[in-house]
Amino acid sequence: MNGANPQSAQQEAIGSQTVKAYAAASPSSRLAPSTIRRRIPGPQDIQIDILYCGVCHSDLHQARNEWQSAMPTVYPCVPGHEIVGRVVKTGGAVTKFKAGDLAAVGCMVDSCRRCVSCRAGEEQYCDSFPTLTYNGEDKHLGGVTYGGYAENIVVDEAFVLRVSDKLNLAETAPLLCAGVTTYSPLRHWKIGKGQKVGIVGLGGLGHMGVKFASAFGAEVVLFTTSSGKVADGRRLGAHEVVVSKNTAEMKKHELSFDFILDTVSAQHDLNVYLELLKRDGTLTMVGAPEKPLPLAIFGLLPKRRQIAGSSIGGTRETQEMLDFCAAHNITSEVEVIRAQQINEAYERLLKSDVKYRFVIDIASLK
Numbered sequence: 532m533n534g535a536n537p538q539s540a541q542q543e544a545i546g547s548q549t550v551k552a553y554a555a556a557s558p559s560s561r562l563a564p565s566t567i568r569r570r571i572p573g574p575q576d577i578q579i580d581i582l583y584c585g586v587c588h589s590d591l592h593q594a595r596n597e598w599q600s601a602m603p604t605v606y607p608c609v610p611g612h613e614i615v616g617r618v619v620k621t622g623g624a625v626t627k628f629k630a631g632d633l634a635a636v637g638c639m640v641d642s643c644r645r646c647v648s649c650r651a652g653e654e655q656y657c658d659s660f661p662t663l664t665y666n667g668e669d670k671h672l673g674g675v676t677y678g679g680y681a682e683n684i685v686v687d688e689a690f691v692l693r694v695s696d697k698l699n700l701a702e703t704a705p706l707l708c709a710g711v712t713t714y715s716p717l718r719h720w721k722i723g724k725g726q727k728v729g730i731v732g733l734g735g736l737g738h739m740g741v742k743f744a745s746a747f748g749a750e751v752v753l754f755t756t757s758s759g760k761v762a763d764g765r766r767l768g769a770h771e772v773v774v775s776k777n778t779a780e781m782k783k784h785e786l787s788f789d790f791i792l793d794t795v796s797a798q799h800d801l802n803v804y805l806e807l808l809k810r811d812g813t814l815t816m817v818g819a820p821e822k823p824l825p826l827a828i829f830g831l832l833p834k835r836r837q838i839a840g841s842s843i844g845g846t847r848e849t850q851e852m853l854d855f856c857a858a859h860n861i862t863s864e865v866e867v868i869r870a871q872q873i874n875e876a877y878e879r880l881l882k883s884d885v886k887y888r889f890v891i892d893i894a895s896l897k
Contacts (some may be wrong), residue, residue, distance in 0.1 A: 540590075545671055546571035551896055552681035553870050554607040558596040561874045562680070564896075566828055569685050570671045577688050578620035579634050584679035584703040585613025585863070588735065588796060588890035589819070591877050593830040599822060604666055611891075612638040612664040613707040615700050616679075624689045635853065638843045639705035640664050640676060652847035654690075654735040655816045680870065682897060695857035705735060706853060708843060709863060713740035713792065714852040716815045716841035717747060720790050724748035729784075729791035730769070733760045733803060736794035736817055738754050738864055740893035741749045741767045742784040744792070746859055752784065754804070763886070773823050775803070786834075791814055805830035806839070826848025863888050867897035 542827045554565035572578045592598050614636040618628050628634060636877040641662035642654040649657050662668060665678030678684075694703060694880035713736055722728055728749040730740040737753070744751045745768030753769035755761070756776055764772040781803060788807045796818040802825070804814055814836070833837065846851060855861065864887045870874055876889045 534568045537638040545573065547611050551683045552609045553873055554588055554609045556607050562594065565607060567681060568672055569683060572620050572622045572685050573623040574624040575623045575687050576685050577618055577625060577628050577634065578683055578685045579616040579636065579693050580619050580679060581613045581614055581616040581679055581893045582685050583701045583704040583710065584611040584891045584893060586891065587613060587631060588874055588880060590879055595688065605675045608666060609677035611666055612678035613704045615694055615704045622843045627688055628675055628691060633696060635692040635694045635707050636664060636684060636690065637692065637711065638664055640690050647796050653845045655845050666733055680891060682893065683747055690846055692846065694853060697857050699862055701867050701890045702865050705865065706856055709735045709739050709888060710736050710856065711844035711849045711852050712736055712817050714743050715844040716792060716817060716850055717743050718800060719841065720813060720815065722747050722749050722790055726789040727787055729788050729807065731791060731793040732765055732795040732818065734794065734883060735888045738767055740792050740794055741769050744859055746861060761805055774788050788812055792817060794831035796820055797824060797863050798824065802827045802830050808834065808836045810834045813839055815839045815841050865890045867892050871895065
């Protein structure tokens with residue numbers, strides 16, 4: 532299988548290179564070794580040899596075309612948007628990086644850069660939709676972009692982040708999605724001391740939400756369906772862990788939360804969490820369930836509660852998050868795997884059998 536795209540005369544002028552990767556050929560196929568094309572770095576570009584790439588649940592969704600109504604997958608698909616590596620080449624106009632620097636790439640590799648959101652440093656909300664790290668439009672070589680399950684990646688320096696050498700690099704990779712996806716709403720709603728915050732779910736996103744909310748000084752309560760996660764929740768920074776199947780435990784927290792961050796992508800009842808919010812409290816969704824969730828409007832009206840959504844972070848906020856993590860020694864809990872274990876990892880991911888993020892050691896690909 533080969534992921535190369537037909538090239539126009541202009542694209543030929545850019546030049547390309549062959550790169551080893553792991554790719555899905557169809558929604559039903561296992562990921563397998565492949566080759567893809569990356570562009571030769573242009574004036575503004577940085578080429579990064581990838582060291583580690585996190586495995587996000589959205590990788591599985593995209594590889595299996597489970598979001599086809601909103602984001603249909605183009606094959607071959609090379610997932611991966613939690614990328615940490617080392618700069619090996621820079622274009623002549625690059626000013627922020629040099630060969631040898633540690634660098635990271637998250638969920639985006641470009642945006643329109645002109646709309647109100649982009650000018651505000653909120654490229655994730657680009658009016659034209661940002662160019663995703665994989666399965667986005669590749670304006671350089673044609674076809675779609677390919678992600679981090681690969682030897683290297685070439686990205687415009689405006690979308691490359693700096694990584695501290697103080698942090699474990701494998702544990703840093705998931706910060707590029709799971710980290711900033713929870714950091715961003717907690718910052719936007721100004722979470723801090725004196726506030727009571729709930730985190731729903733203890734997975735790849737939820738465990739980072741617990742860590743950040745705790746680091747920001749909030750009183751943190753973790754909600755989980757699994758009694759086996761109580762001890763881990765406390766270890767990660769939760770002041771209390773509530774097993775959400777226990778009606779009595781849930782009821783004692785009614786009308787007490789300023790903010791609840793829901794990280795769960797499976798079908799679940801939102802209404803039980805709305806009842807826990809104070810007047811003017813907010814329930815923010817960062818999980819992405821495949822099907823719509825029922826919502827009782829009378830859970831919102833009497834206390835002027837809000838339900839909201841949040842995406843990833845922009846480049847500015849992602850860099851802020853990485854710097855915060857370096858200053859406070861915050862990383863993700865990971866299980867490092869070889870590229871050859873990715874299909875097994877996907878099956879385990881479906882069973883929530885990971886604490887709390889798989890990370891591919893890209894050296895195994897080479």
